Structure formats: C-alpha cells, structure tokens
Amino acid sequence: MSASRTSTSRPIPLWLPWAIMAAIVVVALAVGSVGINEPPTNAERVQNLTRSIRCPQCAGQSVAESDVSVSREIRRDIAQRVEQGQTDEEIRAYYSSDTVYGPDALLTPPADGVGGLVWVLPVVAIALAAVGLTLAFRRWAASGRRDATDEDRALVAEALDVPDGGTEPGGAGRP
Amino acid sequence: MSLALGRAGVTLGFIAALWGVLSMLVGIATHNRRYLRVGLWCAAGVLGGAVLAVGAMEWALLTDDFTVSYVAEHSSTETPFPFDVATLWAALEGSILLWVLVLAGFIALTAHRFRHRIDDPLVGWAMVTLFVVATFFFFLVIGPAAPFGSFDPPLGYDGPGPNPLLQEHILMAFHPPMLYLGYVGFTVPFAFAIGALVTGRLGEGWLLETRRWTLVAWAFLTAGIILGAWWAYEVLGWGGYWGWDPVENASLLPWLTGTAYLHSVIVQERRGMLRVWNLSLLCATFALTILGTFITRSGVLESVHAFTTSNIGPALLAFFALIVVVSVGLIGWRGDLLRSTGSIESPMSREGSFLVNNVLFAALAFTVLLGTVFPLVVEAFTGDRISVGSPFFNRMSAPIGLALLVLMAIAPVLPWRRASGELLAHRLVWPAAAGTATLVLAVAVGARGVAPLVGFALGGFALGTAVRQLVLSVRRQGIGGLFGRSSGGMVVHIGVVFIAVALAASQAYVQQTELRLIEGQTATFDGHTFTYVGTNVVLEPNREVTQVLVEVDGAGPYAPGVSRFDFGSQQVGTPSVRVTPTVDIALSVLALPEAPGEPATIRVTVQPLIVWLWIGGGVMVVGTLMAMSGGGRRRRGAPSPEDVASTAPATQASGADD
Known part of the structure; x- marks a missing residue:
C-alpha cells in the first residue's frame, strides 16, 4: 500500500498501523502455508483426477460428479491405478488415448496445439485491455483538459435538462 | 378445450x-x-x-x-x-x-x-x-x-x-x-x-x-x-x-x-x-x-x-x-x-x-x-473433439475473482476524479484491519493454503469497506442512509463477500469419499462418524423412495435415498444434507444394499461454509431492493435545479468525510 508518507498532523503516524498489519499478514500467510507443499495423499489425488476426467455417458459432468455406473467403474479404476503407483499424467494419458475414451475425456484442454488457445486468449485479452487502459489514462492525463468545453456543457445540460453540473467538487481535489 | x-x-x-x-x-x-x-x-x-x-x-x-x-x-x-x-x-x-x-x-x-x-x-x-x-x-x-x-x-x-x-x-x-x-x-x-x-x-x-x-x-x-x-x-x-x-x-x-x-x-x-x-x-x-x-x-x-x-x-x-x-x-x-x-x-x-x-x-x-x-x-x-470443463473455469476465474475482491475493498472509498495515497491509507485503515483480523482468525481455526487465505483476507477487507461506507452513510443521514443506490450497493457487496468466502472455502477444503457400510457399522471420515442404522421405504404416488438411514456424529438419522419412478427406468438419488453455519455434510446413496445385510455405498461430502452461498445470495437481493428504494434515487430520477444543488454539497461532504 502507498502508505509510506507520514502525516505530521496526527499523533500516530499513518504508516504505523499499515506496517503492523503488513507484518501480521506476512506472518499469518507464512504460518498458513506451512505443510502445504507436502505431496498430496492418494485420496486427494483420486479426488483431483476424478474431477478432471469426463463422464463418457453424461453431458459435461466429471466422473466425480456423475452417478452412472461407468463413472463408478472409472472412479474405482482410478483409485486402483493410484494405489498401483501410476502417476497422474499416466492415468490421464491412459483415459485420453484414442483406444479408450479419446482426447475429449479430459476436462482440462491440453496446453499445446489448438487447445492451448483457450488458455492463452483470455490472458492476451486481459493484457490488451490493461495496455489499452494505461494508454487511455496517459492520453487523458496528457490532454490536460479537465473541464468540458462550453459546447459540451450545453450538450450535457440539454440532455440532462438541468443546469450544468459546475457544482461538482472538481476543483477541490486538484493539485 | x-x-x-x-x-x-x-x-x-x-x-x-x-x-x-x-x-x-x-x-x-x-x-x-x-x-x-x-x-x-x-x-x-x-x-x-x-x-x-x-x-x-x-x-x-x-x-x-x-x-x-x-x-x-x-x-x-x-x-x-x-x-x-x-x-x-x-x-x-x-x-x-x-x-x-x-x-x-x-x-x-x-x-x-x-x-x-x-x-x-x-x-x-x-x-x-x-x-x-x-x-x-x-x-x-x-x-x-x-x-x-x-x-x-x-x-x-x-x-x-x-x-x-x-x-x-x-x-x-x-x-x-x-x-x-x-x-x-x-x-x-x-x-x-x-x-x-x-x-x-x-x-x-x-x-x-x-x-x-x-x-x-x-x-x-x-x-x-x-x-x-x-x-x-x-x-x-x-x-x-x-x-x-x-x-x-x-x-x-x-x-x-x-x-x-x-x-x-x-x-x-x-x-x-x-x-x-x-x-x-x-x-x-x-x-x-x-x-x-x-x-x-x-x-x-x-x-x-x-x-x-x-x-x-x-x-x-x-x-x-x-x-x-x-x-x-x-x-x-x-x-x-x-x-x-x-x-x-x-x-x-x-x-x-x-x-x-x-x-x-x-x-x-x-x-x-x-x-x-x-x-x-x-x-x-x-474436427478434433476436446472438452473444456470445471478445472479450466476454476483456474481462470479464481485470479479474476481475487482481483475483483481487491477492487471491492478499495474502490468504494475512492473519491471522484483523484485520490492521494494518504487519503486512501487513512480511509482504508479500519477495513484493512478487518481483513487482517479475518486472516488471523482463518489461520487460527486451521485454514491453510495461500490462495484461500488471500481470499479470506480480501473478503474481510472488502466487508470492512462496505461496512465503513454504510456506517458513514447512517451517521450522515440516519437510518434512511441505508437506502438508496450507494448504500444498497454496499449491502450487495456484503452478499458478494459472503459468496466469495464460501466459494474459496468450499473449493479449497472440500473432502469427499465413498463409504461402504453394512447395517450397524460405523465409519469415520474427516473427523465425523457415520453409522448406517437402517433402511426405510417410502411410497409416494409417483415413485418409491428407498432411504438409507445414516447417523452423523450420533445425530440424525439423515435419510439419503434413491427414487424409482413409475415411468422410465431412471433412478434418481435424493441427497440429504446436514447444514450448519460452519460446515455442510452431504450424503447421497451410490448403491443400495443388494440384499438385507449387504453393504450400502454412500458418498460423503464435507464442505465448509456452504450455507453462506445462499445467505449471500439473499443479502444480494435485499441489497438490490434497498438500492431501488430510498430518496436519493428518486430525486435523481427527476432532477430539478434545486436537487442538483442539494446533491452536490452532499457529494462534497462524502468526498471529505474524514
């Protein structure tokens, strides 16, 4: 937070509570992240795997959500494979192979090839929007025009059918 | 006819x-x-x-x-x-x-x-x-x-x-x-x-x-x-x-x-x-x-x-x-x-x-x-067939959701046109303290993992900001200050925070398992005990419901069942949920016992804070109603010169409220 400046008019400097809170947050997050890097248990792995594999008979549900018998079979099979020591990747690769259920068995699209677009496009969109917004703010700041022209005021007044909002507290906050 | x-x-x-x-x-x-x-x-x-x-x-x-x-x-x-x-x-x-x-x-x-x-x-x-x-x-x-x-x-x-x-x-x-x-x-x-x-x-x-x-x-x-x-x-x-x-x-x-x-x-x-x-x-x-x-x-x-x-x-x-x-x-x-x-x-x-x-x-x-x-x-x-499912949506929407929480925490206190860092630091002290306290509380009750903890902290922060705005509004205008668009909006924000925290908690800490129990048997999962105490059949005009009676932590029995409808062969499960403010335990029957004495398979889902999803939804609707009522809105609906003059000082006041 941008609270490094002190306020001379106050008995307690403004940055102090922020510094204390920052310290507490760091400590709390440190405590809260202890032990989360332990490898997942088998049960957790089964839970994650069943949620990422599509139920072949139902519409858009994962095998974790579905109650049809084939989903139950797959759940049992995944649990067995995890017990046998197969990795998550091996299990996913097995189910998405063309001889089993095909690539659309995975609810997470592959990161490579055409499927990767679905991961990349939103990020690109957000990045473009951020750049556009930054440029817009730059342009607005550079234009230096903080007030509407008289013509604009007339337009606004006409549209609103009220006297122009010159009473806005715009002047107060300006440097 | x-x-x-x-x-x-x-x-x-x-x-x-x-x-x-x-x-x-x-x-x-x-x-x-x-x-x-x-x-x-x-x-x-x-x-x-x-x-x-x-x-x-x-x-x-x-x-x-x-x-x-x-x-x-x-x-x-x-x-x-x-x-x-x-x-x-x-x-x-x-x-x-x-x-x-x-x-x-x-x-x-x-x-x-x-x-x-x-x-x-x-x-x-x-x-x-x-x-x-x-x-x-x-x-x-x-x-x-x-x-x-x-x-x-x-x-x-x-x-x-x-x-x-x-x-x-x-x-x-x-x-x-x-x-x-x-x-x-x-x-x-x-x-x-x-x-x-x-x-x-x-x-x-x-x-x-x-x-x-x-x-x-x-x-x-x-x-x-x-x-x-x-x-x-x-x-x-x-x-x-x-x-x-x-x-x-x-x-x-x-x-x-x-x-x-x-x-x-x-x-x-x-x-x-x-x-x-x-x-x-x-x-x-x-x-x-x-x-x-x-x-x-x-x-x-x-x-x-x-x-x-x-x-x-x-x-x-x-x-x-x-x-x-x-x-x-x-x-x-x-x-x-x-x-x-x-x-x-x-x-x-x-x-x-x-x-x-x-x-x-x-x-x-x-x-x-x-x-x-x-x-x-x-x-x-x-021509390729691929699927895009919940893992994708969850992963992509979580960061945007967190960013929106940050915005909900900061934006409501921002004045129009320009804000200084000092102004923000001053106005956000108490909301940030609420966020910090939420984080400490979450860690104290055993919540772990950086992403959900950040979610809880930001939720507390945003809640603090919304409450701050409501308190200021009530101080200025009395109880009527709770109505109108900005206050109603803050109430909606409170509902959104409930939902965001519930989402973070339930996504991060959901535990699910399948239990195979024969009658009289007890199993333990995630600190809760489940006892299969019996079977019950309910006949309704259009269906037959077979219920598996399960006691959870000695209370109940809860009665998840399977319905057989007269028409069609589809069997439909009827879950049963133990709802508490902190944690929900949902039971559903995966397989009925094939014969008396055989085991039944039930699915157990333990999820924290679920009930706050529905409460948050209710708060959002109430907040919208509050935003629709109140003088501020109507005054602006038919603006007159006098009204414009009278809202402007109020704006100025809110811009310099502390």
Missing part, C-alpha cells in the same frame, strides 16, 4: 405483437397519436394472449389433458402438485411459453408506465423493439417450438411425466421463473437503449428511465442463478453447486455483463462518459441471453440442462445475428453523437476504478464464453 384456448392465446399474442410493431412504426412516422395509442392496446393484447396461452397450458397440465402434445409428452396423471404446475418449464416448448409470458408482462408494464409519454419517439422506438422481440418469441411458440400440438391419446394413455430430476425439490418451482424474469427483464433497458440510439437522444435521460428496470432484472437473475446452484446442491447429489455446465455459463454471461453495466453506468451519469461502452454492454447483455438460449436449447452443446434436440436453433441464431447487426450498426451510425465529453485523470479515482471493474468483468465474461463455445469451434475447424 385447452388446446383451442392455448392456440387462440398464442395466435392473439402473435397478431398483437406484430400489429404493435406496425402501429407504432406508423404512429412514429406520421406523428399520429391514434396509432401510438393502438400500440398501447397491442401491449394489452400481447399480455392477454400470453396469459391465455399459459393459463390454458397450466389447466391442461393440472387436468392431465393429453390432447395437448406438450402435456402428453411431459406430464403424467401421477405428477404431484406443485410439480405439475412447474412442468410448464420442464421442457423446451413450455419454457419458451414461460419466456413469452414474462416478456408480455414486462411489455405491458412498460406500456403502462410510459402510457402518457407514448408520443415521445424514444419511448415509441423502445416499444417497437419490445414488440419485435415479442413477435419473435410468439413465432417460436407457433412454429418451431409449438407446445400446443394436437395428440390423440389412446384409451388409458398416461404420459411419462417430467424429468425425474425436476420432481425432486420445490426449488425447481422457483429457479426457472426467477431466471427468466432476469433474462427477459434486460429486454426493457435494451429496448430503451435502441430507442436512444434511433432517436439520437443519447443523453443520460434514458439511463435514468431504465435504472430501476435494470436493477429488477439483475436482482431476479442473481436470485435465479443462486437458486439454481442451491437446487443442484440439494438434488444432484455430487456435493457441488456449480459445474460450469453450458447452461450455467449461459446464465452467468448476461449476469457478468449486466453487473459491469450497473457499475459503469454510474460513470456516465456523473461524468457523461463511457456512452458507447454502456450501450454496448446493454446490447451485449441482451444478445447474450439469446445466445445462451441458442447454445443451450438448440442441442449444439451437451448439457445436463439440454432438452431434447429441437429445431429452434436456426431461428435463435438468426435472431441473435439480427440483434448484433442492429446494435453494432446503430452504435456505429451514432458514433459522432456518442463522443465522450470528459476525461478520467487518474486510475486512482472512483471512475478509474469503475473502468478497471469493467475490464475485469468483461475479461471474465470473455473467458466463460470462450470456454463454453471453444469445443464447438475447435471441432468445426479441426
């Missing part, structure tokens, strides 16, 4: 809607008030036709009149009340009929509300737009999705009844109508946006006219989505509430753009900016409701909500294309008049934060839309 009445109703509605379009157009072109007044009567005709049609359908459903094809295909003599009433929206044709009724209601309300200003071209063009939409939907129920087909039932015929899943829970009687009230409600602001574009009166007048309509639509859509999640949780038995199913996404998309609009419209009202953007958002919201209906009702995407494949797809797609072409064309045509008249100096300002809010909501909407249609697009271009 019902068949004839129903057909008469849809025909009447269709003719009235078409007549309304023509009469309004002639009236606007010739400035002849008489044609415009005919338009008002057409609105009554549209409502009358829709009420007649829906009334006839409900009567047919209640009396099991199988000469009506929809009743024969989707109802049964054994469907109990109120599910026979709800059968109206249990399948495609009936749900379009419900859409027609809701639309007709909104048209009649609009006509009534603006009856004295019908010769205002802006209102006139809005009515034209509404009648065009109505004509389209009446066309659907006459042609491609006709519920009133004739059927000749053989002696002793009984229908299959609605999908068993839809007969499980009373929420099904409320969730679709709420959702439709929301979807269809956005037609009214859309119609006024079109009216403003056509007449070139792009000032802020039309916004003020439609503000309350937009809020009503938004509140219903919010309630509909939350009720849908609740229904899924109570009925589907997988322990979840949101599966990123295409239909769920289709309801979320207009909600996202609508929410973005509700925020950015404030910038336009205050600063006269973002006109193109706001019009685009409204048009997009309406277009997305139609696109969503196309995606989910045409059978192009698989979905648990998909009704049987139908042939309304091309019609909906064509209508969607028409909306997009007309909207884009009008906005392009009026581009010169939409020039914005101000500038946003700093991102650290109220208007700057609204812009960031809009970028985030638009990004989320884009991501959800992309993920939903991506499999279709890929298959169309490459």
Whole structure:
C-alpha cells in the first residue's frame, strides 16, 4: 500500500498501523502455508483426477460428479491405478488415448496445439485491455483538459435538462 | 378445450405483437397519436394472449389433458402438485411459453408506465423493439417450438411425466421463473437503449428511465442463478453447486455483463462518459441471453440442462445475428453523437476504478464464453473433439475473482476524479484491519493454503469497506442512509463477500469419499462418524423412495435415498444434507444394499461454509431492493435545479468525510 508518507498532523503516524498489519499478514500467510507443499495423499489425488476426467455417458459432468455406473467403474479404476503407483499424467494419458475414451475425456484442454488457445486468449485479452487502459489514462492525463468545453456543457445540460453540473467538487481535489 | 384456448392465446399474442410493431412504426412516422395509442392496446393484447396461452397450458397440465402434445409428452396423471404446475418449464416448448409470458408482462408494464409519454419517439422506438422481440418469441411458440400440438391419446394413455430430476425439490418451482424474469427483464433497458440510439437522444435521460428496470432484472437473475446452484446442491447429489455446465455459463454471461453495466453506468451519469461502452454492454447483455438460449436449447452443446434436440436453433441464431447487426450498426451510425465529453485523470479515482471493474468483468465474461463455445469451434475447424470443463473455469476465474475482491475493498472509498495515497491509507485503515483480523482468525481455526487465505483476507477487507461506507452513510443521514443506490450497493457487496468466502472455502477444503457400510457399522471420515442404522421405504404416488438411514456424529438419522419412478427406468438419488453455519455434510446413496445385510455405498461430502452461498445470495437481493428504494434515487430520477444543488454539497461532504 502507498502508505509510506507520514502525516505530521496526527499523533500516530499513518504508516504505523499499515506496517503492523503488513507484518501480521506476512506472518499469518507464512504460518498458513506451512505443510502445504507436502505431496498430496492418494485420496486427494483420486479426488483431483476424478474431477478432471469426463463422464463418457453424461453431458459435461466429471466422473466425480456423475452417478452412472461407468463413472463408478472409472472412479474405482482410478483409485486402483493410484494405489498401483501410476502417476497422474499416466492415468490421464491412459483415459485420453484414442483406444479408450479419446482426447475429449479430459476436462482440462491440453496446453499445446489448438487447445492451448483457450488458455492463452483470455490472458492476451486481459493484457490488451490493461495496455489499452494505461494508454487511455496517459492520453487523458496528457490532454490536460479537465473541464468540458462550453459546447459540451450545453450538450450535457440539454440532455440532462438541468443546469450544468459546475457544482461538482472538481476543483477541490486538484493539485 | 385447452388446446383451442392455448392456440387462440398464442395466435392473439402473435397478431398483437406484430400489429404493435406496425402501429407504432406508423404512429412514429406520421406523428399520429391514434396509432401510438393502438400500440398501447397491442401491449394489452400481447399480455392477454400470453396469459391465455399459459393459463390454458397450466389447466391442461393440472387436468392431465393429453390432447395437448406438450402435456402428453411431459406430464403424467401421477405428477404431484406443485410439480405439475412447474412442468410448464420442464421442457423446451413450455419454457419458451414461460419466456413469452414474462416478456408480455414486462411489455405491458412498460406500456403502462410510459402510457402518457407514448408520443415521445424514444419511448415509441423502445416499444417497437419490445414488440419485435415479442413477435419473435410468439413465432417460436407457433412454429418451431409449438407446445400446443394436437395428440390423440389412446384409451388409458398416461404420459411419462417430467424429468425425474425436476420432481425432486420445490426449488425447481422457483429457479426457472426467477431466471427468466432476469433474462427477459434486460429486454426493457435494451429496448430503451435502441430507442436512444434511433432517436439520437443519447443523453443520460434514458439511463435514468431504465435504472430501476435494470436493477429488477439483475436482482431476479442473481436470485435465479443462486437458486439454481442451491437446487443442484440439494438434488444432484455430487456435493457441488456449480459445474460450469453450458447452461450455467449461459446464465452467468448476461449476469457478468449486466453487473459491469450497473457499475459503469454510474460513470456516465456523473461524468457523461463511457456512452458507447454502456450501450454496448446493454446490447451485449441482451444478445447474450439469446445466445445462451441458442447454445443451450438448440442441442449444439451437451448439457445436463439440454432438452431434447429441437429445431429452434436456426431461428435463435438468426435472431441473435439480427440483434448484433442492429446494435453494432446503430452504435456505429451514432458514433459522432456518442463522443465522450470528459476525461478520467487518474486510475486512482472512483471512475478509474469503475473502468478497471469493467475490464475485469468483461475479461471474465470473455473467458466463460470462450470456454463454453471453444469445443464447438475447435471441432468445426479441426474436427478434433476436446472438452473444456470445471478445472479450466476454476483456474481462470479464481485470479479474476481475487482481483475483483481487491477492487471491492478499495474502490468504494475512492473519491471522484483523484485520490492521494494518504487519503486512501487513512480511509482504508479500519477495513484493512478487518481483513487482517479475518486472516488471523482463518489461520487460527486451521485454514491453510495461500490462495484461500488471500481470499479470506480480501473478503474481510472488502466487508470492512462496505461496512465503513454504510456506517458513514447512517451517521450522515440516519437510518434512511441505508437506502438508496450507494448504500444498497454496499449491502450487495456484503452478499458478494459472503459468496466469495464460501466459494474459496468450499473449493479449497472440500473432502469427499465413498463409504461402504453394512447395517450397524460405523465409519469415520474427516473427523465425523457415520453409522448406517437402517433402511426405510417410502411410497409416494409417483415413485418409491428407498432411504438409507445414516447417523452423523450420533445425530440424525439423515435419510439419503434413491427414487424409482413409475415411468422410465431412471433412478434418481435424493441427497440429504446436514447444514450448519460452519460446515455442510452431504450424503447421497451410490448403491443400495443388494440384499438385507449387504453393504450400502454412500458418498460423503464435507464442505465448509456452504450455507453462506445462499445467505449471500439473499443479502444480494435485499441489497438490490434497498438500492431501488430510498430518496436519493428518486430525486435523481427527476432532477430539478434545486436537487442538483442539494446533491452536490452532499457529494462534497462524502468526498471529505474524514
């Protein structure tokens, strides 16, 4: 937070509570992240795997959500494979192979090839929007025009059918 | 009888809607008030036709009149009340009929509300737009999705009844109508946006006219989505509430753009900016409701909500294309008049934060839309079949959700135009303290993991900010300060925080397992004990429910079951949930004991804070109602010089409130 400046008019400097809170947050997050890097248990792995594999008979549900018998079979099979020591990747690769259920068995699209677009496009969109917004703010700041022209005021007044909002507290906050 | 009445109703509605379009157009072109007044009567005709049609359908459903094809295909003599009433929206044709009724209601309300200003071209063009939409939907129920087909039932015929899943829970009687009230409600602001574009009166007048309509639509859509999640949780038995199913996404998309609009419209009202953007958002919201209906009702995407494949797809797609072409064309045509008249100096300002809010909501909407249609697009271009499911949506939406929480924590205290760091540091001290305290509390009760903890901390921060704004408002204006748009908005934020925290907690800490128990046996999972104490069979007119009685931590018994319906072989699970403010334990039966003494398999889902999803949804709706009431809004609805003078000092006061 941008609270490094002190306020001379106050008995307690403004940055102090922020510094204390920052310290507490760091400590709390440190405590809260202890032990989360332990490898997942088998049960957790089964839970994650069943949620990422599509139920072949139902519409858009994962095998974790579905109650049809084939989903139950797959759940049992995944649990067995995890017990046998197969990795998550091996299990996913097995189910998405063309001889089993095909690539659309995975609810997470592959990161490579055409499927990767679905991961990349939103990020690109957000990045473009951020750049556009930054440029817009730059342009607005550079234009230096903080007030509407008289013509604009007339337009606004006409549209609103009220006297122009010159009473806005715009002047107060300006440097 | 019902068949004839129903057909008469849809025909009447269709003719009235078409007549309304023509009469309004002639009236606007010739400035002849008489044609415009005919338009008002057409609105009554549209409502009358829709009420007649829906009334006839409900009567047919209640009396099991199988000469009506929809009743024969989707109802049964054994469907109990109120599910026979709800059968109206249990399948495609009936749900379009419900859409027609809701639309007709909104048209009649609009006509009534603006009856004295019908010769205002802006209102006139809005009515034209509404009648065009109505004509389209009446066309659907006459042609491609006709519920009133004739059927000749053989002696002793009984229908299959609605999908068993839809007969499980009373929420099904409320969730679709709420959702439709929301979807269809956005037609009214859309119609006024079109009216403003056509007449070139792009000032802020039309916004003020439609503000309350937009809020009503938004509140219903919010309630509909939350009720849908609740229904899924109570009925589907997988322990979840949101599966990123295409239909769920289709309801979320207009909600996202609508929410973005509700925020950015404030910038336009205050600063006269973002006109193109706001019009685009409204048009997009309406277009997305139609696109969503196309995606989910045409059978192009698989979905648990998909009704049987139908042939309304091309019609909906064509209508969607028409909306997009007309909207884009009008906005392009009026581009010169939409020039914005101000500038946003700093991102650290109220208007700057609204812009960031809009970028985030638009990004989320884009991501959800992309993920939903991506499999279709890929298959169309490459022939490959891929799936995009909840793991993708969860991973992509979580960071955007956290960013929105940051914004909710900071933006409400920002003044217009520009804020200094010092001002922010001062105003945000107590909210930040609330966030810190939430974090410490979460860690103390054992919550672990950086992402959920950050979510909780930001939730507490945003909650603190909302409460701060409410406290200041009450201090300034007394208890009346709780009403009006800004305070109502803060109450909505509190509801959103409840939901965000519940989402973070349930996603991060859900525990699920399958237990195989024989009668009398006890198992322990996640610190809870589960004892299978017996089996129970409940006979109902239309089904037989076999319940597995399970005591949880010695309390209960809870009775998850499996229903066998007389028609069809589908067995439907009926979960049972132990609800507490801190943790929900959901039980559902995966397999009944094959013989007495054999084990039953039950699925156990332990999820924290679920109940706060529903509470948060309720708070959001209450907050929207509070935003709609109150003096501030009405005063702005009909501004007079005196009012403008009196709101300005109040703004100044809020800008320097501490």
